[in-house]
Amino acid sequence: MKPLTRQNKSQVVIRPLEYRDLEAIKNLCRETPEVQHNHRDVTFNLSPISLSQKLPQISRWYWPIKLLSLFPNPCKYLLTSYVAEVDGQIKGAIQVSPSNRTRSSWRVEGIVTEETGTNRGIGSQLLRYCFEKIWEARTWLLEVNVNDKETMALYRQNGFQPLAQITYWTITPQKLQELALSQPNLPNLLPISNADAQLLYQLDTVSMPPLVRQVFDRHIPDFQTSFVSSLMEGVRQWVNHTELVSGYVFEPQRKAAIGYFQVQLCRDGTQPHIAQLTVHPAYTWLYPELLSQMATLAQDFPHQSLQLASIDYQPEREAYLEKIKAQQIEHSLLMSRSVWHKLRESKSVISDLQFSEVLQGLQPVRKPVPSRSSLLKIMQNNHGKSSNSQNKTNNNYYWEATSEQVNSASELSISPNSQSGEEDDNGKI
Incomplete structure (x- = not known):
């Protein structure tokens, strides 16, 4: 696909990320620092590499990642990024990635722009470019810090609406030691395999509201x-x-998964442990047990805090985290944009078109000159008209003759009756 070019006082070219752009993006991130998101949940699939936070790693592994993006594989979308270039200088960058296997839902991982002077509107152009290029995306979602008002306004301007509020929590190493002292009572805690995908899918479905479930489309x-x-x-x-450990709690009577955890543990102590937790709404008593299980696992690694998230439709989780005195470290807003915005935009564009402008190219440029084929058509039409008139005349003659025969037959049929009637009258007289 050709790069999208827009004319707005100066030429803006949006194209895929290249290796030579990394240094310019590094300077752009230094000049316009964004709110850091170091507290993302662990995902089921390979999560993308953050463009704004891991530039040194991207510089080191750029060519292998680029090679993997050329053919279908699980790592194809590790670094799907686009840059906005104005007069040969990088003025903005955006990173996106699919949030499910079918690629019907995509996520905006981050956007960084230089919105100064004549460069205003580059963020919207980057978003619009992704909406148009990635045609398979039915819904878009993103996460933005509640204190980042400018970025939130940019997303709202481009059709994103609030979906849920996310709160990130951290549990100190001392509190983890206290939680590890109580042995978890989880007799049906099982390791995860591909055979358990159906159970995990059912648990994920029942733990989310319908609107959130529709956006993620897992x-x-x-x-x-x-x-x-x-x-x-x-x-x-x-x-x-790092090391990734996961497990789920199986309910034998219902034959369903009622709890799931996944924790990423740091082996060298340079970063905090990150956990993801999913609990069936009817089994909220599992929160203490699962947190105790994760705290027990963390004791075998260097002491670090444990970070996890809670969403506003999980009040029991937030209540328990407040009970154990976990600290709130960040509040973010989950926003989504559905395909209906795309349909509405395309409808407005079509309604603005005038049919006179659309059909302008079909108007004749000069007066048509009769050709041999046109003369033949005229002669055929005249011959057809004459034959039609002859047929009409013959039909008229036919109907006139037929009507005369009918009249004569009617007279013959009436005359005997009249004679018999006269004889009867004479007899009566």
């Missing part, structure tokens, strides 16, 4: 891991000095 394959994905995840854990 299916059973989203909870399965291929051999290549496992291999790449192992390489990533080796590079980042």
